[in-house]
Amino acid sequence: MAEKVRVAVLISGRGTNMLALSEHKRRDPERAYELVLVASNVPEARGLVLAKRLGIPTWARSHKGMEREAFDRLLDTELRRHDVELIALAGYMRLLSPWFIEAWEGRILNIHPSLLPLHKGLDTHRKALLAGDLEAGCSVHVVTAELDSGPVVAQARIRILPRDDADSLGARVLEEEHKLYPIALEEYARALRGL
Template sequence: MAEPDGPAQAGRVRVGVLLSGRGTNMAALSEYRRRQERSYDLVLAASNVPEARGLVVARTLGIKTWAKSHKGIAREEFDALLDAELRKHGVELIALAGYMRLLSPGFIRSWQGRIVNIHPSLLPLYKGLDTHARALAAGDQWAGCSVHIVTEALDDGPVLAQAKVKIRERDTAETLAARVLEEEHKLYPQALDAFAARFRDGLAPEADLA
């Protein structure tokens, strides 16, 4: 069985997680890594919301944390502070896990191809917010989630993995969101593990995509 999160081990990719809320996807990433040997370690949880519940969860999991409110700070200035902290901890890949703030173009370019995100829709459908309500309003039969590489265009990078959720007749945005979140917790760890393994082995992130 893998050890708790903490100092990264040789051969594992050092991942920094960015979050703004409860950190449930971060916890899923940690639990997946703890169950057996994986290709990544979570070495930092960073947030733009100092009171975020996810930071408390991270500390209980043995993950180092950093937080600073973005209020009153220009986006580029804040992202420069974030960038410095990630590099201080030797982060190699970034996983967005409910990070509710757009990253500046310069930050994305400096980490090009090394940022992944979990988005609650079947991309390219429903980029942005209110994805579940939009799927219901459109009369879709399926909703779901996508893990994708982050680019400067919103929710537009290459999709690494997806999971579908059947929309039920009586679904509301809230009930659908809860079931999609369950799939996120399964999909994201597997996709990050595969993404980190390709990075570690020097392969392009999209190498094994169909």
């Protein structure tokens, strides 16, 4: 098999999707990607501890007090130092600068907790409930300059139940994210390699 695509995961919190991406390795040793870096704009993010336990190199720096592009240039330097080819945003709660998005065009994926193009941005589960949607879910999409608007590469759907509130719906959607993201990243990595 061709050399694995080198992936960096960007996180800001618990790192549950990062864990799902890393566990894909154990389930499928022949997978097309490997996690070579977990980076965060929140040095105290719990997901960094998890990444270290998994033996994945980490990088963290607070973005506070920095211009968006200045921070992204530091991040870019670190990504290139690790020969990263593809970036997976996994709960990275910071908008990327236009400079960064252009530098990595077509090589940044994000998992978003709604059925895009519905409910872009934050608070997606409450928005779905208020809209009276019958379904919710998650989308993996290519990151572009416009928020949550890049091409969708994969989606998972669940029924909204009568008893759902934003928390219960969010928990069920997160379970779907953990299943969908590794599969979508695998397919995208294979396409990148022409497999």
